Amino acid sequence: MIAVLQRVSEASVRVEGVVIGQIGTGLLVLLCAEKGDTEAVADKMLAKILKLRIFSDAGGKMNLSLQDVGGGLLVVSQFTLAADVAGGNRPSFTQAATPEEGLHLYGHFVAQARKAHPEVQTGRFAADMKVSLVNDGPITIPMRMTA
Structure with missing residues (x-):
């Protein structure tokens, strides 16, 4: 499973011009399930995030977690994080989970996040989304989690 975390002062996601998810201070998580990922991998990634x-x-030192600051969590599915650009100019997405597997793991991740954290917003799986954010820092952290 791959994620890109962006510490934000605000972020939102729109589908067909309508805001469907929005947070203030917190984390925007772009999330991609890969072939072979499991619910256990999703759980491990969520716990780390x-x-x-x-x-x-x-004191200005990065020393607090999302839970410590009570920030929001905006989770957006993004299969393009699995892009392989090694061969040619068109990305290959063969390592991305199938849409069915991806939807299942995204849904599981979001459900577990909502059990563990008070403010969780989402995008819409497989939709054409417009994501807006104000990156705070900027802090952007790529993550990969395996079994």
Whole structure:
């Protein structure tokens, strides 16, 4: 499973011009399921994301987690994170999970996030989404989690 985390002061996602998910301070998580990923991998990634200390403490040091600061979590599916650009100029997405597997794992990730964290917003799986954000820092962290 691949994720790109962006610490934001605000972020939103629109589908057909309508805002369907929006947060203030928190994390925008672009999430991609790959072939072979499992619910256990999704759970492991979520646990790491919620506890990752990338928010500033009173001294300005990145020492606080999303849970510590009570920030929002905006989770957006993005299969293009599995792009392989090694051969030619057109990306290959053969390592991405099938749409059915991706939807299942995205749904599982979101459901578990909602059990563990008070503010979780989402995009819409497989929709044409417009994501807006104000990257705070900027802090952008790529993650890959395996079994």
